[in-house]
Amino acid sequence: MVDDSEDDAYLLRAELGRRGMAIECRRVDCALDMAAALAAEDWDIVLADHHMPGFDALAALDVLKRSARDVPFIIHSGQISSRQAISAMYDGVDDYVSKGDYERLVPVIERELRGARARRAVRHADSRIQQLAFFDGLSALPNHHLFCNKVNDAIRDSQERGRPPAGAVLVVDIDRFMRINASFGYETGNELLRHIGQRLREGLGPEVVLARLGGDEFGVFLPGAGDRGSVEMLAGWIVRSFDRPLMKDRIELFLTASVGVAMIPTDGEAVLDLLMNAETAIRQIKRDGGNGVRFYERTMNAASAERLALESDLRHAVERGELFLEYQPVISARHLGAVGAEVLVRWQHPRLGRLSPDRFIPMADETGLIVDIGAWVLGEATRQARRWLEVGHERVRVSVNVSAVQFAQPRLLEVVADALRDSALPPASLVLEITESSLMTDVESAVGMLRALKNMGVQVAVDDFGTGYSSLSYLKRLPIDIVKIDKSFVRDLCEDEGDAAIVRAIIALAGNLRLSTIAEGVETAEQAEVLRAAGCDFLQGFHFSRPVPLERLVFSTPPC
Structure with missing residues (x-):
């Protein structure tokens, strides 16, 4: 209430209360007090006398405008002419009511309050729309x-x-x-x-x-x-x-x-x-x-374009017959004859020629294509192993790598079961090689998957063993059959006593747990001899054979 008369303000408040309005009010009579009141509270309406000593309704309206508050402003005065009132409404006054005319004042107040609420609802909706359109609902950051x-x-x-x-x-x-x-x-x-x-x-x-x-x-x-x-x-x-x-x-x-x-x-x-x-x-x-x-860097785009094209080609490589298998023999350390083979996938690209696995296996892992490629490899490998068995190589085993992506999917069990059923291969003739890092990512889940595979009758090998940090503490818990010693320990086996000690410890530990050992990356006769002397069961590496096409693969005779 902007009024210089305390009595008039009291009467107005009492009359509005008598007519059913529960109100809280504050009387001001100068610009400074009005500005302070507007800053202190969220008022619903301003009722202003027109003529006061040193202050009038238009000056009060100016104070309201400077506050930037959307509050209805009504002149309630007995000293304003109709012409002045209409002029004031052009300046922004919402309405004017003569003092004492409560029959008209109450409906005007109710009308203006409804209008103010509607405007606030619109502003709130606009603010909400603005928030949804330009800000992230989770973090409240710009979107x-x-x-x-x-x-x-x-x-x-x-x-x-x-x-x-x-x-x-x-x-x-x-x-x-x-x-x-x-x-x-x-x-x-x-x-x-x-x-x-x-x-x-x-x-x-x-x-x-x-x-x-x-x-x-x-x-x-x-x-x-x-x-x-x-x-x-x-x-x-x-x-x-x-x-x-x-x-x-x-x-x-x-x-x-x-x-x-x-x-x-x-x-x-x-x-x-x-x-x-x-x-x-x-x-x-x-x-x-x-x-x-x-x-x-600009060169990245060219690499990305090439990668996209290669990824597109890889999606069709299986159906086009561009993938093929090579075999690296697994050698018995006892008589140095081949008793099994690890299957390795290769890609003969129609335009780029033969591609190394480093070019497409990481891409297959990243895109998930490794799941379908792995299923194809497993099917081809088990069918070939069945043919070896039919020609008399009864104890030969075929080893197939399982990627981390494949191992993390429950569908792996179905894929393995389908491959064994379709090929009629005895499960014991199949070895699944799973990297140590894949097993260590989630040991509890890994143990469950390994047990399911073991229940199917297949053998499980831990590939790249020794490159992890906590494998020894978990080794006895993992239901596995074979430990493949990583080639990084075999490389300097004859020169580095530390590597030699690690290899001997792994072989001894595996023996105590009744696990077989395969040493990867054997490149010299000296390495092979040290490994044989340490009690390693099987050897694999370029000293014996690089990965070769099927027709060049020769097993020991008689099969062992």
């Missing part, structure tokens, strides 16, 4: 759309000012984040993403734009950045910020991040091109194991 707008606005602003645009766009990708979702559930994953967003926001300057682009990716925009050194320092801080663990139910969870960087204008002046190039740089980091920083 992909707003991030792109801010980058484009900065580039356009520089161009309009006649200056070359400058800046850096960084994409932060959390390495192997799906393991968190798979192990702890999506709710935990979402909570960690919120913590990551908060940690990054707290560490980045106010001029830096941080956004959640989607999934486990965050975007960072450094407007005006032209020095690669300073950009690299900030990207390095982002990577190091993950050194501190994230807590979940008093459990420390350690994550790493890969950061790809695209510079403006050298790597593009359109935000989508910059994001794409930064993500191209991330793919390079991921191939090296993640947890690093990489600036985009």
Whole structure:
């Protein structure tokens, strides 16, 4: 109530209360007090006398306008002419009512309050729409759309000012984040993403734009950045910020991040091109194991295009008959004859020729194509092993590698069972080789899968043994048959007493656990002799044979 009369304000309040309005009010009579009242409370309506000493309704309206509050303003005065009142309404007054005319004042107040509520609802809806359109609901950070707008606005602003645009766009990708979702559930994953967003926001300057682009990716925009050194320092801080663990139910969870960087204008002046190039740089980091920083280079696009073409070709390689198998003999250390063979897949590309496994196996793992390729390899290998058995090689075993991707899928049991059934191969003639790192990723799950495979009757070998950190403590728990000693220990076996001691220890431990041992990477007669003397059961390596086509594979006679 803007009124110079305390009595008039009291009467007005009493009359409105008598007519059913529960009100709280404050009387002011000058601009300073009115401004203070508007700042202190969220008022629903202003009722103002028109003529007061040194202050009038239009001056009060001006105070309201400067406060930027959307509050209905009604003149309630006995000293204002109709012409003055109408003029005031053109200035923004919502209505005017003569003093004492409560029959009209109450409906006017109710009408204006309804209008104010409607306007607030519209503003709230607009704010909510704005929030949904431009902000990420999980982290409350700007979303992909707003991030792109801010980058484009900065580039356009520089161009309009006649200056070359400058800046850096960084994409932060959390390495192997799906393991968190798979192990702890999506709710935990979402909570960690919120913590990551908060940690990054707290560490980045106010001029830096941080956004959640989607999934486990965050975007960072450094407007005006032209020095690669300073950009690299900030990207390095982002990577190091993950050194501190994230807590979940008093459990420390350690994550790493890969950061790809695209510079403006050298790597593009359109935000989508910059994001794409930064993500191209991330793919390079991921191939090296993640947890690093990489600036985009133009040569990466050519490599990416070639990789996409190669991936497309690989999807059809099986049906086109471009994949084939080679066999590396497994040699008995006792009589130095071949008693089995490890199957290795090769690709005869129609345009690029013969490709080494290093060119396509990692790609097959990354894309999931290894599952279908692995099923084909297993089927071909078991059929060939059945033919060996039919010609009299009853004790020959065929070894097939199982990738980490295959081993993590319950479908592996079905694939193995189908291959054995279709080929009529006795399960004991099949050896599945599984890398030590695959087993150590989730030991409990690995034990369950290995037991299921053992119940089928197949043999299981741990490949690349010795390259892990905790394998010895788990070895007795794993239901396996064979330990394959990694070639990194065999290479310097005759020169490095440390490697020799490790190999002897592995052979002795396997013997105590009644497991067979195969030494990989045997390249000299001296290595073979040392391994035989140490009690190794089987040998494999270039000293005996490189991987060869089927027609060049010869088993010991008689089979053993």
